[in-house]
Amino acid sequence: MRIFVALMGLIVLTACGGIRDDLTETPDPIGTFRLGHNIAVVNEPVLGPFSRTITDDEWQAAMVAAVDDRFGEARYFGDKYFHIGVAVEAYVLAYPGVPLVYSPKSVLIFSVNFFEDSTQTKLNDEAIQITVFEPCCTVPLLGSGFTRDAEAQMEGLSFNAARAIERTMRENADWFGGVPEVLEEDATIIQGNVLEDNPELIVPEQEPPADLVVN
Secondary structure, three states: OHHHHHHHHHHHHHHHHHHHHHHHOOOOOOOOEEEEEEEEEEEEEEEOOOEOOOOHHHHHHHHHHHHHHHHOOOOOOOOEEEEEEEEEEEEEOEOOOEOOOEOOOOEEEEEEEEEEOOOOEEOOOOOEEEEEEOOOOOOOOOOHHHOOOHHHHHHHHHHHHHHHHHHHHHHOHHHHOOOOOOOOOOOOEEEOOHHHHOHHHOOOOOOOOOOOOOO
């Protein structure tokens, strides 16, 4: 079993590399976008089933860091400032299950709003709700609880949340003075709240073993 987990963990880390490399690239501009205020609100988010726990302050720090890494002036330096506001609404940080039997997945559900600085205008009519899975934990039969602790899971989800925000901005680039893009689907990013709409995507249909303990 230890050998199996080690091999699967290596596969996960290898898969992660290509996704994370995108922060080293210079992105195409999104209209005139330049990051102004970077706000993350976390107020006792819903804790999904079979989840580890992270404090609100830790989530806030992780989200602010992920948004700054992706949208800071080292990457986007347009002529106008826009603000990004994120609210963390719910999450699951999967703990180790039982490979081949029960491996819950980690997810983050959040909403995002965009504002233009000079006029303080909100650009989207309603808050945009998004669910993200970890960007590199798609190895069948193995949840990230085997290869990552809670902090690493949170960092991966925050990273993917920032990717989801960027995709939303590119698909609505006219909000920022650009041309909207049509992007390929990403299986790790879903519109809406998967805990409410499709909970089976997170928790396997099987019942967890009676002696399985959260840690």
